[in-house]
Amino acid sequence: MAKTAPKSSSKKKESKEGFSKYIKWFWILFFGGILSVALLFLFTAWFSDLPDETQMENPETNLATEIIDSKGETLGKFYKENRTPVKYDSLPDHLVNALIAVEDERYYDHSGIDGRGTARAITYLGTKGGASTITQQLAKQFFTDQVSSSKFQRALQKVKEWVIAVRLERQYTKEEIITMYFNKYDFLNQAIGIRSASRIYFSKEPMELNTVESAMLAGMFKNSSLYNPLKRPELVKQRRNVVLAQMAKNGFITEEVKNELQAEDLNIEYSPEGHDEGVATYFRAYLQEFLKEWIKENKKTDGSTYNIYRDGLKIYTSIDSDMQRHAEDAVKEHMSHIQKEFTRQNKKNKTAPFRDIDVDETEDIIQRAMKVSDRWKKMTAEGKSEKDIRASFKKKTDMRVFGWDGDIDTTMTPRDSIIYYKSFLRSGMMSMKPQTGEVKAWVGGINYKHFKYDAVKKQKRQIGSTFKPFVYATAIDQLHLSPCDKVPNTQYTIEAGKHGNTKDWTPKNSDGSYGGLVTLKDALAGSINTVTARLLDRVGPKPVIDLIDKLGVDTRKIPEVPSIALGTPDLSIFEMVSAYSAFVNEGVYVKPVIVTRIEDKNGTVLYQHIPETKDVLSKEAAYVTVNLMEGVTQAGSGRRLRGTWATSRQDYKNAVTGYPYDFKNPIAGKTGTTQNNSDGWFMGMVPDLVTGVWVGGEDRATHFSSTRYGQGATMALPIWGIYMKYLYADENIEVSDGNFPKPENISTILDCEEFEENNTNNGDEDVPEELDF
Incomplete structure (x- = not known):
């Protein structure tokens, strides 16, 4: 018979096994708790970057600032991310x-x-x-x-x-x-x-x-x-x-x-949509600087500063994208043609692209260009010696350079590339509504990617005969002159000591002709220097400077001397267009506007433009000045706009004479040409649009050899003509082709031919006399 274990030992065994089970579960729970806590901390670490509710509602995104034209079209953007x-x-x-x-x-x-x-x-x-x-x-x-x-x-x-x-x-x-x-x-x-x-x-x-x-x-x-x-x-x-x-x-x-x-x-x-590409690149570059100044003075509600590259602002501007494209096309069309002639003439020029300077002066220009180049700045920042930097300018390197039909891949030394770029003529153009001050087109150069310097606002150049209307306007306003008043066309001297002169000043007419009497209208049309000198002597330099100061021109560096009458001051296209606009706007100066409104990304208006105006001239004086400038396009240097100067379109393509634009509508304007043909200007006006054009080299030594090519009527006027042709042909653009607004009850005699015919036999007392200057 088998033996059985005593009950007491069996109970002891069960008690021991139960205790072991509790111990096992104790350790499981103990280590499990530790592991859970560890996993909790690890999970928290892993997922610490999960967004909270605020982030979910406002996910961080870099939003581009959008530049919008007057018709609601996007001109471009400023961005970190586009x-x-x-x-x-x-x-x-x-x-x-x-x-x-x-x-x-x-x-x-x-x-x-x-x-x-x-x-x-x-x-x-x-x-x-x-x-x-x-x-x-x-x-x-x-x-x-x-x-x-x-x-x-x-x-x-x-x-x-x-x-x-x-x-x-x-x-x-x-x-x-x-x-x-x-x-x-x-x-x-x-x-x-x-x-x-x-x-x-x-x-x-x-x-x-x-x-x-x-x-x-x-x-x-x-x-x-x-x-x-x-x-x-x-x-x-x-x-x-x-x-x-x-x-x-x-x-x-x-x-x-x-x-x-x-x-x-x-x-x-x-x-x-890069910063160097698209429409209105020069304008956008200027706008960028404008906004940087604006954000300094305009903070967010929390006191922080706006970021034009990330905050998604909307900048509403006065620019009309259609007019801007026409302006850019006009500049390219004319400049590419005239550049061919300039390049052809320089083939026999030993100092090309410079003229009238010697070898040492040429080298000075090149050396100055080297020192302001990006290469020089970069190598200087890297700690390179001047000797090494200069040596680098003589080593050939692969590069892409500007060409009218697109960038050109080539190999040349950086020094040669400086000469290459200086051989191109530059241009600037601005167009503005005189009644509102809205800038509608802004072309600061021929190609922003390769020629970044803005010729509209930054650049100031001698303005030549385009300054003369300011002298005439001052004389008309103060002396109540008529376009039909006659002045001797003889040499005239303003003696030393008068009007701040340190020596006698006797200006010469550009064509060398003198004699007889000329009406003021014919004198301005012919840009006769001696007549302008007589007028300035009569009114003095200070009133003329006071006038242009009221017209928005920075006059701090303009001396009160008689020679300003012939356009020695350096002014910008921006200043010239805004000043001329007052003539068309019945003597009222309107400060140019480029930004009409700024909104944040939610549409809240942060800035709203308020027009700034100033009465400068009487309506009659302003209108008479415009009437004088109409003579420039009827019988003066601007007459090619009427189709009476150029012989054929082929002449224009060869940049030999000009283009018969055949405009029939009223146009007022003034050409300007500076010494040695360094600068060519044309200021053109119709009743609701004033446009200024400048053409010249980066350096004053870069110019045509003759006035035939270097005058404003050949270098600058064609751009205005092409531009206006484009505008009038565009059904989406409304530009006036009517008469300039004439003040009521005007007392000034305007039609000189009719007046003289009616008064030939009525006695000399009714005929305008020679002015006693």
Whole structure:
């Protein structure tokens, strides 16, 4: 018979096993607690960068400041990232459908995470497509960093994306999420966000995109670096066709439409929006400086400073983009022609592109240019010696230089490149509405990328005979002169000691002719120096300077001497246009305006322009001055605008004579030419538009050898003529071709021929007498 264990020992064994179980659970709980706390701290560390509710409501985004013209068209942008957000209503249906079809077919059926897609991705290890939803991709771009160092980190990032995606779906509607994704994505080539992408790749606003264009952009979401339309057009086309196929699969388009669209080319219309490219580049450069000064004096409500590259401001300007394009085209058309003649003449010029200076003076110009160059500044900052820097200017290097038909790849020394660029004539032009002060066109040079110095506002050059109307206006206002009053055309001397003269001053007429009496109208039309000298002697230099000071000209460096009558002061195009505008505006000076309104990204108005005006001349004096300048285009140096000077269009193309513009409408204007033909000017006016043009070299020693080519009527006037032809031919632009507004009850005699005919036999007492100067 088997033996059985005593009951007491059995109980002891059970008691021992129960105790061990408690000990086991104690240690499990103990270490489990420690592990839980550790995991909690680790989880907190891993997910410490998850956004809070405030970040979710206001995801940080760099928004470009948008520059808008007077018609609402975008001129350009200032940006760190070229992003201008759009609303869902600005996205065409086929664009949204294209993105959903290729990136997230069940977009409207999930809450941030696509369960079916995730299961498929895990099952097939991603070989049959990923599982990222549009919401997850947005979360990745907004709130998580790109991680690629390990599989564990990538998996952890995916978990973060899931968490953020779910929170985004709770916070925003589907439309808001997809809009944010379109606004956030980088399409490359400075195209950040869908609006920049549609403008840069297709020169359109998003709503104007067609289905095939939308498909291309939607295809870029997979990998814009790979599917870059500028570098891999064939690959991009293949990807676009995949999108179109997906759209057909999801019922957004028919199979027939898909087949038709897949056969189309990309039809890229690349319109870069870089700071050196696009329309009104010189204007935008000046506006940038304007805004930097504005933000110094205008803070945000919290006291912080606006950032024009990140805050998404909207700058509404006075520029008319259509007029601006016509102005730029006019400058390019004329300057490319006249440059050919300038280059031809320099082939036999041993000191080209300079004239009238010796070898030492030429070398001084080149040395000064070297010292202000970017190369010199950069090498100096790197600690290079002056000897090494100078040596670098003599070493040939590959470079891209300016050419009228596009940049040219070449090899030359930096020193030779300085001479090359100095051989180009430069130009500047500004156009303004005299009644409102609105600047409508601003062309600061021939090419901003290569010639950045702005000739409209920064540059000041001698203005030659374009100064004479200020002398005439002063004399008319003070002495109540008539265009029909006669003045001797004889040599005239203002003696030393008078009007601040240190020695006798006897100006000569440019054509060397003298004799007889001339009316003031004929004198200004012929730009007769002796007559202008007589007028200035009568009124004195100070009243003339006082007049232009009231007309917005900086007169601090203009001496009170008689020689200013012939245009020795250096003024800017900006000053000249604003001053001339008062003549057309019945004697009222209106301060030029370039910015009409500034708004923040929410549409709150931060700045509203208030016009600044000043009565300077009587209406009659202003009108008489305009009438005098009409004579310049009727019988003076501006008569080629009437088609009575040039012989043929071919002459113009060869830059030999000019172009028969054949204008019939009233035009007032004045040409100007400085000593040695260094500067050519033309100021042209119609009743509602005043435009100033300057042409010359960067250095005064860069000029034509003769007045035939170097005068303002040949260098500058044609730009005005081409520009106005373009304006009058453009149905979208309204520019007056009527008469200048004439004051009521004007007492001044204006029609000299009719007056003399009516008074030939009535006695000399009724005929204007020779002025006693």
